Amino acid sequence: MSITSLFTTILKSDQILGPDDLSHRYHHIWHMDQPLNALCVLLPETTQQVSEIMKICYAQELPIVVHGGLTNLVGSTETTGDEVVISTERLNKIEETDTASRTMTVQAGVILENIHNAATEKSLLFPLNFGAKGSAQIGGIISTNAGGLRVLKYGMTRQLVLGLEAVTADGTIISSMKKIIKDNSAYDLKQLFIGSEGTLGVITRAILKLEEAPQSRNAAYIAFDEYEDVVKFLKYMDSHLAGKMSGFELIWKNSYQQMTSVTDAVKPPLPYDYNYYVLVEALGSDQIKDQEEFQQILENALENDLILDAVMAQSPSDIEWFFRIREDVNNLVDFMKHDQHFDISLPIPLIGSYIKERYETLALINGVEQVYAFGHVADGNIHFMIGKENLSNDLKKKIDHCIYGGLKEIGGSVSAEHGIGTHKKDYLELCRTKEEISLMRSLKTLMDSKDLLNPGKIF
Incomplete structure (x- = not known):
């Protein structure tokens, strides 16, 4: 009996890919030239199907690797050829956006950028943001407890997950799909799966915590020569922006030079005269008022010799340009x-x-x-x-x-x-x-x- 035949009673034929069907599959988005080596790839469409898959694998003692957007950077999606790969790409539905509770219920295969867009349509914000947002899937994001550009204000992924559904190794479905923020009823079991890199269970659904969409967004690049001044400026901006600061990114000089010298689309906002470049972002409720305040804070910093140079974004396109520099590694x-x-x-x-x-x-x-x-x-x-x-x-x-x-x-x-993953376990x-x-x-x-x-x- 072939491995794929084990799953024909629970999955349709187009949900099962055998070894001969894997030439167009890969284990990482940066290694598309390396065909995936696995026993088979399964494409479940429901939590129940994942559960049935897990029961079969448990009985047959078949190792399992879960594939999402394949943007992981530590080898968590690598295979040896002896594994069954479960891909979450068809678990891709946004089931509900609840504007009253400010939550979104999603399946594990939903791409982060699609979550952003769906939240925006309802005048809400899912604040988690990083460069791979166009490929990364929420299941993988949760299983690695991803961070990104706005951890300062909103926290890591685990702070943004209210409810979770996962399937354990023997096929048991652990479901705590609650929209509530406060729940001290004994152990918070969802935290076992968040950040466990698929080693304790397969995440299939989640309830995400949303925020009201900000009405203003301002950003600037700031220049320094001494790292101690970067730290002083961080405290200065955080105190003067009164909770509005959402990002504070530091780029070393040679990195900034390379990031801004490749194409005209990422030309440098500031000259290459300094040792450190900081990208600051602030989110607020009134664009005109907040922009004036942001500018005044920067001007005061210049007058008081807290910073050496600064350039402030004057439009949404400027902000996109500023962040493209930082995100496009x-x-x-x-x-x-x-x-x-x-x-x-x-x-x-x-x-x-x-x-x-x-x-x-x-x-x-x-x-x-x-x-x-x-x-x-x-x-x-x-x-x-x-x-x-x-x-x-x-x-x-x-x-x-x-x-x-x-x-x-x-x-x-x-x-x-x-x-x-595999890359850091020795350390x-x-x-x-x-x-x-x-x-x-x-x-x-x-x-x-x-x-x-x-x-x-x-x-």
């Missing part, structure tokens, strides 16, 4: 022979010196060709993108040790928002104690005793 990757990505987290006051030391050390590693840093400095999350001349494991390890080497001593993390002990890891393993064993869900990931 392809302007960095496209010029690398091979690339390696990092999303470390560390205390805000230490970021300047830590990144400076990494730049200096990476420059001494033979095989490292480019080093770019940028990130969400207001929540302590800095991204590195490193170009290298080859894919040798030796070079990878040297770069890993350089980036991660000092994080344990300063209370940092090897993953701020991307997760652990988990740098940011989690032995006792924490032991408890995580116990949870994994309890919920997935046969180790079928995303095996080899995290641990």
Whole structure:
């Protein structure tokens, strides 16, 4: 009996893709030239179908990897060829937008940008935002507890999920689809699945927390030469904007130069004369009033020598231009022979010196060709993108040790928002104690005793 024949009683023929049908499938959106290696790909359309799939896999002891938008950056969607892949692409319905409770009920395969658009139609906002919004699916976003550009104001994904439905390894459906914010009725079980990278269950549906759509949006690029001044300005802006600041992105000089020198569409708002560039965003309720206030705050900062230079967006198209610079990391990757990505987290006051030391050390590693840093400095999350001349494991390890080497001593993390996957599991002990890891393993064993869900990931 073939593997695919196991599922013919619960799925239609077009929901089952065998090994011969996988030439157009892949394990990551950046590796479309590498055909997917798997036993089969299944395309369920309901939670019940996912449950039936899981029951069969549990009985047959078939490992399972879940595929969403395939934008994950730590190897969480990689396969070895021995797995059944469950794709959530047909679980793509927005079931309800409730304007009174300010919630949206969605299936796991809904793309983030479609959630944004549906919320906007109802004068609401789903604040989670990042560069891969046009591909990333909400199930994967929840399973990795994604962050993005507005964590400062609205929090990580787990702060934006009110209800959740997931299927465990044996096919049990765990459903807590509630629209309420406050629920202290014992354990908050949905938090087990949020951020667990598909190792504890398959997320199928969720209720998302929405906000009233802002009526104003302002942004500016600000220039600095000293990192300490960036931190002072963060406190200054946060206090003067009185809760309106929604983004505070820091870009190092060489990163800013590369991001703005590729095409005219991303020309530099400020000249290349400074060491640091900050992109600030504020959301409010009155465009004219808020723009005047935003401008006055920046002018006062200039007059008091808090900043060296600034340029403020004068239109929505300017704001899109400003954010395109920060979001389009392809302007960095496209010029690398091979690339390696990092999303470390560390205390805000230490970021300047830590990144400076990494730049200096990476420059001494033979095989490292480019080093770019940028990130969400207001929540302590800095991204590195490193170009290298080859894919040798030796070079990878040297770069890993350089980036991660000092994080344990300063209370940092090897993953701020991307997760652990396969790429970071060797470094988990740098940011989690032995006792924490032991408890995580116990949870994994309890919920997935046969180790079928995303095996080899995290641990």
